[in-house]
Amino acid sequence: MVRPHSGQDEAMNFLASKQQLRASFIRWALFCVPLIVLLGFLAGQLGGPQTAWFQSLEKPAIYPPPAAFGIVWSVLYVMIGISLALVISAWGAHERGLAIAAFALHFLGNLAWTPVFFGMQDMQLGLWVLIFVVVSLLGVIALFWKIRRLAGLLLLPYLAWAIFATALNYQFIAENPDGGARDAGSGAVERIEL
Structure with a gap:
């Protein structure tokens, strides 16, 4: 004889209720988004x-207006934080x-680019x-996708921006084969042509 399932039996089959899972996500989002x-x-x-x-660098034709970077990164960091919280x-x-x-290792690469490109020039x-960022992000997306598809989807705009940033960095190298005039910290730039 098959015994009918009671609501209590069903509840025991789940580790947490939908409300508990939602609350856990909200708590993690409130931590991850500001952290990122x-x-x-x-x-x-x-x-x-x-x-x-x-x-002093020659800017590539694909270089967007400088204000775009702050806007895009702000939106992307929020999406990244939500993805991580999921x-x-x-x-x-x-x-x-x-x-x-994998995300933590990848994000260290993300954070390293600014000090390398601008700080170390x-x-x-x-x-x-950036090549490391793109390749490792592909792995992170695959892993996140397996766990929560939405988490992987939220990282796709970030992937597109990382690919664009890689192309832009390459274009800066092509436009400035000499590496640009090094800034010794004085704020003065001097170019000498022989």
């Missing part, structure tokens, strides 16, 4: 386009720990950092 935005902001303080070195709140999901670790190394 803050880390992006702090990395941005380690160098920027206001340096005399960057101002994965972190997926308790018991297969490969959740691996996905979080090294466009070549900046390009390699």
